[in-house]
Amino acid sequence: MTLPKALGFDVFGTVVDWRTSIARESAGFLAAVGLGARDPAAFADAWRAQYIAAMIGMRKSGREFVPLDVLHREMLEATLRDWGADPAALDEALLADWNRAWHRLDPWPDAVEGLTRLKARFPVVTLSNGNVALLLNMARRAGLPWDAILGAEVSGFYKPDRRAYLRTAELLAIAPGELCLVAAHHGDLAGARACGLQCAYIDRPDEYGGAAAPDARHEQAWEWTAASFTELADLLGC
């Protein structure tokens, strides 16, 4: 197996536990808007559930690229309406702060140690649909030691658009086959493989709170499979 020259990381679900973090953050906000009796984990699931549709909507509508913060806000307002709250009647500062919960996600327990070990040998960069400010704020809060923040916003296209993967390799001045996507999602890895990238699958069985992953049908034999970033560091000789 040829080792990659750089590692590009999916972030939501792969590096950070969005569900637990968004549920924790949403508990207080739900109470503040009169929905304190509802399950905040279900709210996190409902908010995130609109993500795939939002990505497909971006691709099919021809809408000009907007940062994920903008889409998260639209998804938040739609979720609130589904839950019986009118976002137009809510305080703007509260909504903005709620939306920024995505900047405050906690890493999986192995993430910082694993990234630090991997970084000693490989450049480690984001290859995420998160926007730069979101990923930068998250990294500073969580101590994620990225060498660079790349992915959708600097490419101008959301994964799984080929240009998101290929532009990341181009910015690193390496061939697609020299870049390895590290992700907990078979669908994302399938998109990367179709562009010639190497693929490392990280199993995150708790991402959906025990529910099945929505993209299990894309499972393939990936170049590497690990249960954590520290195990991936072992596999890659770091």
Add this chain to the structure above:
Amino acid sequence: MTLPKALGFDVFGTVVDWRTSIARESAGFLAAVGLGARDPAAFADAWRAQYIAAMIGMRKSGREFVPLDVLHREMLEATLRDWGADPAALDEALLADWNRAWHRLDPWPDAVEGLTRLKARFPVVTLSNGNVALLLNMARRAGLPWDAILGAEVSGFYKPDRRAYLRTAELLAIAPGELCLVAAHHGDLAGARACGLQCAYIDRPDEYGGAAAPDARHEQAWEWTAASFTELADLLGC
């Protein structure tokens, strides 16, 4: 004085000592191509002297954006021709390695300590004309703790084009006036100020080996002036 929300750094001359590093690297390459009797510092000056013309050429010609690695290579070949060597007759691997000397520049003695202190309070990002791979390789070698690598390549425009400064603020999701350019060059700072950025001038009297800076005429009263990154950290309360 309102403190900025993020610091964007010019790199060549501000963070790293390009002249000493390029001279050191070029000494061996000049010997390898039969020019070992010539002054490597003069070669560094000659190579870098084409930079301003290259930037102006990019703006005026309407040429599609190419990474600085490409321009550095063109400038290297032109310098070699000026010095009486035919680059077409030279080994490609040697030329490629010589060109990558710009990835191996040493930081000024205060840079890593100062950036580390500044980073504790402010996001620190590149706002450089260097391309992502160059700046990433430089940072990994020199231990520069960037939060993100931004600037010309991810903006698609070279400083002092307004879009290089403004796109950097946009990617950070802050207003131009919340971003402070840190640079050793009055011309660069003047470009940033014209876009509404705050400006911190770092005096680097050795950048040109004791020769005068080419942009002294752009000197203004900047928001901050310091002789080192550690002094800037003092001024900003870090």
